[in-house]
Each structure stands twice: as structure tokens, then as C-alpha cells.
Amino acid sequence: MPRAISLLEQIIAWVRPDMTTPFDFEPLLPAGLPAAAARWSGRVKYDFTGGNNDPDRVPLDGLVAAANAVLRREGRTLATYGLNSGPQGYRPLRQFLAAKLKADAAIDCTADDILMTSGSLQALDLVNGALLERGDTVIIEQDCYQGSINRLVRLGVRPIGIPLDGEGMQMEPLANVLADLKARDVRPKFIYTIPTVQNPTATILPLERRREMLRLAGAYGVPIFEDDCYADLIWSGKRPPAIHALDDRGGTIHIGSFSKSIAPALRVGYIVAPWQVLSRMLALKTDGGTGALEQMVLAEFCSGQFSKHVPVLRAGLRAKLETLMDALKQYFGAAAQFDDPQGGIFLWIELPASVDTAKLYHSALAAGVAINPGPEWSVNAAHARNRLRLCFANLSHEEINQGVAALAEVCKREFALAGV
């Protein structure tokens, strides 16, 4: 007798006293939600975290001119989802990318093979969403981008880390892991790699290792997920061909971004993949398209000026890296070990074994210095315990020097480093 129940409930409802006590959402939250975000408290004085870029190298004049030109010419298309380009993204930007990827990375693709995304972070979500489910196994570089590790953990996917050396992921451990997994009837869903300016080690995987990774991936029937978002930032401007370019079988998914080459606050990235799987990612992209104004302005700017802009950006980044390395030598001496990266916006540093960078993170923050503690950027916490990542692009030369000095002070005080 639903009606009777309903009336009764309504009477109960009327006499309820709790209509003014604040509503409590807590009991409604599903299990497994990430912890609540904290209120943003502003930027730290010396912020060495995050993939931020050099504010002095944002190509403002070019972006303003591009915005004027493209809005005057095509602005009315903003009235339509997807402009006149459909769900894969603004076609002129995909056409620019197809040409750029051919010229820089030797990737042979067309605009139809590219899906524009809201930054390469959405690209990570779409690739993961199309291939992964709870309980899956994937292979990644042992020291790896925190955002990629966190996504796998949240999805209930097991990441197996492969050690790196000065030339990126090592192939013998990769072969062993693939063989061991196969012996246990485990087929990893993909090998995730950042082969070109790896995050956080800034290593570049040589051509031979790229071929060997492809050979192993082919032999074991495992796709390669190539994250190339830093590849534009190699000092020499010369990069090895993308793994995607070397893959004759179409078993590689390639993603990239404009965050590192133009500006990270513009949320524009892309996926290059065979339609068999790209069509699945497109079906998962239910966001009404990636920001059109940003795609239009980027296409207009990049088609004429990308190749002029990036070398200027790189020169500024290289100079800041040298300031960082000098400051580390000055204030840490032999206590800070690192390689001189061939590109990128970050430095991966090893401190003496006595330093726990997870602890250092908190004391440094109290001193106004934000760092990325190694354990957050690795699936091998013990290996990364005394390592940290410092991003240098967003700070001024003075801030880099002062920030490293302040960090050294904290290390001296907290960990009594010799030579500091």
C-alpha cells in the first residue's frame, strides 16, 4: 500500500525538527573517494614543484595576434560544439600537429588519427579508461610522473616499475618482467613510458632501446603507451624518433601536450592512436569537446610561430637549469648528486642516504620552499627515499638561487649534511 506509506511519511516529514541543522553529505560519500582537497593557501615563496613554465617566455604578442585573427575570422563557430571540426578537436590544430609530429618525431599520421584532449592529463584518463580495469597490471618506469602513478593506484591497477639508468628504462629488467609475467599468465595492459625527457629523471631513451622495447612489446603482445609531453624541450632541438614512429604494427599510443612548449594553463593535449582504440577513447570523452578558444588560438599561433618560439623558450630554460645546478653545487656541494639533463624543466637529485625527502618536504615547506619528494615520483619508495625533484622553469634566477640556499639550510639543520 504505497499510498498509505506515503501519507504517513509525509506526516512524519512535516513534524520533523531538523530542517535548519546543516545538511551532512558525509554519509552519502562512496567508499574509496580520495581525501578531501585542502583550501588553497596561495603560492609558496620558492615553489620548485609542478610542471609550470617560464612566465617571461609566454609568447604574449603572438597569442594576442592569434586570438584577434582567429576570432575575427572564425569566432562565430564558437556557437557550435566542436566548432566545424567534429568531436576530435579543431581540425587546423590537428593538421598542425600531424605536420609537426612528422617533422620532429617522424610520426606518420593525419588529422584523423589525432584526438585533441583537455591537457595530456585527460589523455592519460582516456587511455587508461579505454584499456584498464581493476586488477590489471601495467609496466612503467620505476621513477615516474606522480600523476600517472596516482591514476593507476586509484584505478586499482598494479604498476610494475622498471629501473632506469642514464639512458632511461633498462631493457634487460623489462625483458625479465615481461617473461616473468607471461610465465604467470599475466598480460600487462601496456608499457607506459616517458621516453623523451623522462619525468623525473630527464633521461632520453636511445634509438636502440626504443627498437628493443618495441621488439619485446611485439613479442609479448603488449601495447606501448608513449607519453612525449616534454619532447619539445631538448636543448639540442634534436630528438630520437618517437616509439610510435618506429612501430610498424600500430601497437603504440602516443600522447603529447602544449603545456610545456607554450603554456600549461592552456589545457590542450592530444592522443595519436589507431582508430580501433582511438574510437573507444572518443566514446569516453563526454565533455562536449576541449576548449575551442584555446585550440583556435594555439593553431593560429603555432602554424606560423611554434618553430621560432620553442628555441627561445629552451634557451631560457637551459639558463635557469644552469643557475639551479650552480646553486646546488654552491650550497650542497657533493651532497647533491645529479646528471646534467639534456632538456626539460626539472632536475632529479639524489641526497645522502640519511635524508628522508618525505620529511624534508615538510620542513622545507615551513621554510617557504616547495619540493617534490622522491617517494611521490617512484613506485620504489626505498630507492626514491633520499631523492627529490626540483622544477626550475617558473622561478627567477634569483629565486632559484635563494630557494636552493634556503633548502640547504633546512637540510643542514634537519639532517646535518656534511659539506652543506
Next chain:
Amino acid sequence: MPRAISLLEQIIAWVRPDMTTPFDFEPLLPAGLPAAAARWSGRVKYDFTGGNNDPDRVPLDGLVAAANAVLRREGRTLATYGLNSGPQGYRPLRQFLAAKLKADAAIDCTADDILMTSGSLQALDLVNGALLERGDTVIIEQDCYQGSINRLVRLGVRPIGIPLDGEGMQMEPLANVLADLKARDVRPKFIYTIPTVQNPTATILPLERRREMLRLAGAYGVPIFEDDCYADLIWSGKRPPAIHALDDRGGTIHIGSFSKSIAPALRVGYIVAPWQVLSRMLALKTDGGTGALEQMVLAEFCSGQFSKHVPVLRAGLRAKLETLMDALKQYFGAAAQFDDPQGGIFLWIELPASVDTAKLYHSALAAGVAINPGPEWSVNAAHARNRLRLCFANLSHEEINQGVAALAEVCKREFALAGV
């Protein structure tokens, strides 16, 4: 003996013959993926689908001026994720919204209560992600936005539809459903409603029903999820206070968008919610922020010109609606039943019971006319079987007239409608 296995596997790998056959991703795809997307084949001649807007009413001059001003003044902040505003989005835009929501919808909130999102579609995903899990029950309007229905189905959540009349969701059926669910110990996760220009019925929930919905929601401990993305498009410019504004207990989550008031290809929406739950949504927003250029341009444009722009947009939309209603009377006569909407960009039409709009969709498409068949916009397929949604903002007056004529021809041919 993992090493031995490894060598063996490597030998097998070397001799494998399949290194050139195309890689097959199919066996790697998890169960439950949505169907692969089809290749985009360009826009249909008469496209009455999608929340597209009037290309002639995109405020181009204002957007160009805004882009120039804001990029010149603050463009260098694009080098930093989140600009200088943190993860909730560009602060000047949140400040504009707080003032606008107060003036238009009587919502009393500050910039700190607002999370900018990549369109209100991401807002839907974040609210759903923070509150829903497989097996949950939610209450929605029986005829409802397809994107909201599809999201619930994909999440394995059960939507219970409440019938609408000319004034939106009916309260007695809502009371009955809440009581029935409580009698079965089912606590719905929220009541999802589009109270102000409902999609697809274009109804506006009167103040008394908003209060009654709040009373019932409070009595049963159910939050209200208020989707207000069409609220700016009421012809009179007068809207009832938002449900969020009437809720003294903070049990209402309010979302909105700039897609309908400025341009849909700009992917900028927002959530207004208590920090207890907004902080959970923020933790789920792992996209590196919403497109900064679009937020900056919108804030710059809207702070000065939003209130001048929207009435001009509304006048153009109202004129197109009248063209659509005239065309329906001319070509369908009494066979097409509809109310004259008080706002919005779409018309919800009932055809004679003989018409199956899911079938009509295909024959109309073959004739160059795209429509939204009723069953895709309702959780009651039988009720919606002979209904359809026509969006009118994006077409010219001529296209609206010709498209309706072409649709009538199809109906006459396929369903032998009397009076058509």
C-alpha cells in the same frame, strides 16, 4: 627460476613471425566500455540537435577586446597551472559569478564556494563522482537531459523518473517515490533537477514547488542537485530564486554554465556547493585546471558586458522559436502538440501516438534532418515514444522553416499523419 624463463621467452620472442601483423587492441578492452565512436561525417543540413547557440549572437567584438585586455594585463600567468588563482579556477571569474548568482538567482555565496569546471558536463561528472557508486538510486525528472541519463546508466545507478506537467517536476509523485524508497530502506543519493527551463520540456518550476521539493528533500535527508545551465535564457529575464538560494541547510549542489549564455564551444561551467562536498569534487578534478584563456576572456567580457549581451541573445532566440512554432503549425497543424516555452533553445513536441520518433530519427536523418528522439531524453520510453526535441538556436530562420517542412514530409510518408 625467473632468469631462465626470461631467456627462454626472449628466444621465443626473437623467432616470432607476427612482428608486422597489425596490433589488435580488442582483446585488451575491458568489459562495459561504451560502443566505439563513429567517424564524424560532417554536420547535417538541418541539425535540430545539440545545445548549440546562435552564431549571429556570439559577442565577437567583446570577446576580442576581452582577449586583448586580459592577455596584455595577465598573460604571463598562463605559465602557471591555475594562474594565480589556485585549483578552484580563475578568481575574477568566480567573483563575477558570485555577484551574478546573487543578483539573478538570489544565491548567497562567495568565490570560495565556487569550483570552475570544463563545462557543466564535467560538473555532472564531479558531482556524480563524489556521491554515486554502482547500485545507487537517484531521483530525476522523467523527461530529462540525455547526458545526465546516460551518465547514470554508465555508472550503474538507477534513475527513478518523476512525471512533469506544465510547471516542471510534480511534487506528489516525488513525495510518493521518496516515501516508497524509505519504506524499502533505500536512501536516494540526490534529486537531480533542471528547475529553470527544464531540458527538454522547457518548464520552469514555480517557487512553491521549489519550497516543497526542499521540504521533502530535508525530511528524507536527500540532497538536491540543481542543474541551472539554461536559467539565463528566460525571455522575461525574470527567474525564480534558485533552489540553492532557498535552502537554509546547505543540502543543495548548484551547477551552471556559460555555454548557453555566451558560447558552447567555450568549455566553462561551475559548481556551487558546501565545502564538505566541494572539497571532494576538487580532489576528483585531476585535469590540471579548466582552460585558463577561456576563463580569463569570459571574466573580462562578462564583468562589463554579460548583462547587456544576454537580453540581445534572448531576443534572437525568441524570434527563432517563433519561426519554429509557426513552421510546425504550418506543416504539421494539429499533429504537433507543444507549449510555448518561456525560454531556452529547444522545443519538446508530442506527435500522434502512431509516430515512433526513434524510427523517425533514422528516416529524418536520411532526409537531412537531425532530431532528438524522445526515448533518448526520458527514463519513460513509452511516454516519450512519440515525442521529440528540436533545438532551434543554431539554424537560420530559413533553415528552421525548410527543416520543419522536410521533417513533415518524412512524417507524412512514413507515418501517414493526418493534417500533415
